[in-house]
Amino acid sequence: MTKNTKVNAAILIIGNEILSGRTQDTNTSTLATWLNSIGVKVQEARVIPDIEKTIVDNLNVLRKENDYVFTTGGIGPTHDDITAESVSKAFGLKYEIHKEGYKILEAYYKPNEFNEGRQKMIWMPKNAQLILNPTSGAPGFSVENVFCLPGVPSIMKSMLGGLKNKIVGGKPILSHTISLKTVESEIANSLTEVQDNNKDVEIGSYPFFHAGKLGVSIVLRSENQSRIDECNSQILNFVNKKKIEVVDR
Amino acid sequence: MTKNTKVNAAILIIGNEILSGRTQDTNTSTLATWLNSIGVKVQEARVIPDIEKTIVDNLNVLRKENDYVFTTGGIGPTHDDITAESVSKAFGLKYEIHKEGYKILEAYYKPNEFNEGRQKMIWMPKNAQLILNPTSGAPGFSVENVFCLPGVPSIMKSMLGGLKNKIVGGKPILSHTISLKTVESEIANSLTEVQDNNKDVEIGSYPFFHAGKLGVSIVLRSENQSRIDECNSQILNFVNKKKIEVVDR
Numbered sequence: 001m002t003k004n005t006k007v008n009a010a011i012l013i014i015g016n017e018i019l020s021g022r023t024q025d026t027n028t029s030t031l032a033t034w035l036n037s038i039g040v041k042v043q044e045a046r047v048i049p050d051i052e053k054t055i056v057d058n059l060n061v062l063r064k065e066n067d068y069v070f071t072t073g074g075i076g077p078t079h080d081d082i083t084a085e086s087v088s089k090a091f092g093l094k095y096e097i098h099k100e101g102y103k104i105l106e107a108y109y110k111p112n113e114f115n116e117g118r119q120k121m122i123w124m125p126k127n128a129q130l131i132l133n134p135t136s137g138a139p140g141f142s143v144e145n146v147f148c149l150p151g152v153p154s155i156m157k158s159m160l161g162g163l164k165n166k167i168v169g170g171k172p173i174l175s176h177t178i179s180l181k182t183v184e185s186e187i188a189n190s191l192t193e194v195q196d197n198n199k200d201v202e203i204g205s206y207p208f209f210h211a212g213k214l215g216v217s218i219v220l221r222s223e224n225q226s227r228i229d230e231c232n233s234q235i236l237n238f239v240n241k242k243k244i245e246v247v248d249r
Numbered sequence: 250m251t252k253n254t255k256v257n258a259a260i261l262i263i264g265n266e267i268l269s270g271r272t273q274d275t276n277t278s279t280l281a282t283w284l285n286s287i288g289v290k291v292q293e294a295r296v297i298p299d300i301e302k303t304i305v306d307n308l309n310v311l312r313k314e315n316d317y318v319f320t321t322g323g324i325g326p327t328h329d330d331i332t333a334e335s336v337s338k339a340f341g342l343k344y345e346i347h348k349e350g351y352k353i354l355e356a357y358y359k360p361n362e363f364n365e366g367r368q369k370m371i372w373m374p375k376n377a378q379l380i381l382n383p384t385s386g387a388p389g390f391s392v393e394n395v396f397c398l399p400g401v402p403s404i405m406k407s408m409l410g411g412l413k414n415k416i417v418g419g420k421p422i423l424s425h426t427i428s429l430k431t432v433e434s435e436i437a438n439s440l441t442e443v444q445d446n447n448k449d450v451e452i453g454s455y456p457f458f459h460a461g462k463l464g465v466s467i468v469l470r471s472e473n474q475s476r477i478d479e480c481n482s483q484i485l486n487f488v489n490k491k492k493i494e495v496v497d498r
Binding site: 015016017018019020021022023024025026028029030031032033034035036041042043044045046047048049050054076077078079080081115116117118120121152154173175184185186187188189191192195196202203204205206207209219221 | 267268271278282284285290291292293294297299325326366369370403424433436437438451452453455458
């Protein structure tokens with residue numbers, strides 16, 4: 001994948017439960033929405049199983065190709081939580097008790113509750129930076145450009161606020177959607193023409209069928225509002241000529 | 250990734266709209282659930298943008314590492330639908346009008362409706378096999394072990410039935426879930442012991458928080474029901490000793 005001057009990221013979802021179909025992943029969407037809002041473009045997302053070699057191999061590819069990598073899953077107390085140990089191996093770092101993390105959990109739990117299972121959650125790569133967890137105590141962590149978050153969506157989401165100062169994005173990616181009462185094939189040629197004349201704006205076309213309505217959403221994406229506005233007016237121009245109705249979506 | 254005697258697959262979700270967070274992918278979950286039910290294990294899923302080189306590169310890795318690859322997205326009539334042309338390039342095949350596909354769409358649409366945009370949907374890799382579409386006419390296609398489906402979830406799902414005879418799975422992967430009113434750290438050690446004694450059964454542990462209930466679901470997966478039953482009884486054994494309540498989930 002070619003790198004450009006923009007800030008980009010990959011998402012690595014770790015967990016057999018997604019690949020078996022048992023659990024519907026929503027972390028990709030949550031992370032992607034948040035990253036886009038702070039000017040980080042998601043280049044790729046991968047879902048992989050709880051297998052150490054697979055985690056290490058994928059991480060070592062993605063962390064070199066991207067400014068940031070975000071992992072979710074596999075940082076809990078059970079035997080199938082192997083993300084922290086795998087990240088240690090990927091970076092060639094010692095896997096050990098994180099002293100600051102230990103203090104946090106020691107204070108979080110009652111003395112008789114801070115058992116071996118819970119202590120596993122603060123075994124991390126040496127010198128990892130903590131990512132604080134306002135929901136359930138156990139922190140995530142980062143090593144260089146890799147940020148490791150839990151898999152439970154509500155907990156994962158609650159930890160993003162604490163990451164803001166650690167992630168340096170580019171210009172936020174702006175978007176504008178035009179929804180039309182039409183089918184894609186009616187507008188395909190005109191839309192291709194607009195895309196050809198505006199190569200710096202990403203134009204996506206997405207058919208929708210819901211609540212008895214059928215139509216197409218055209219999504220314009222760019223860092224530059226004036227370029228979006230220009231495309232928007234070119235599209236409305238052919239839409240008006242074709243007498244296609246603009247609808248809410 | 251090491252291959253074993255089992256039948257495996259990768260899922261390749263093609264579409265900027267997933268990576269921007271605009272659209273929540275559900276095709277991975279639908280495909281994974283269906284593939285598991287016919288004895289095909291999903292090794293990996295990737296979400297990639299509508300960029301030809303990225304599609305070609307990912308496809309050429311995944312089709313060599315897996316028995317099957319399923320793509321979704323990018324086979325419609327608009328400029329951002331580049332899956333068929335990219336698959337042609339990945340296989341070094343000519344990208345051309347599929348004669349049988351042409352006849353299907355010619356019959357599906359009224360003569361004045363079968364416009365250039367719609368004709369784009371039957372440009373495919375030379376000698377591609379069609380995957381019939383009972384919902385909206387335009388077929389998907391396969392080349393060797395790569396199966397290309399549309400991105401719209403309801404249409405994609407409706408086409409799976411027609412694939413059954415083309416996909417040869419292994420033994421179906423069976424699963425059993427035990428939900429407990431506990432937290433993971435309470436059972437982590439005992440569960441590790443059961444996993445260590447039953448390495449051929451995949452044991453996953455998933456905390457849940459919903460409808461005011463908090464607990465852990467333990468998922469046992471194997472092709473062999475008797476092995477699942479054995480693990481189940483070992484788990485219920487320690488659950489009873491610890492006086493942990495089994496709950497519905």
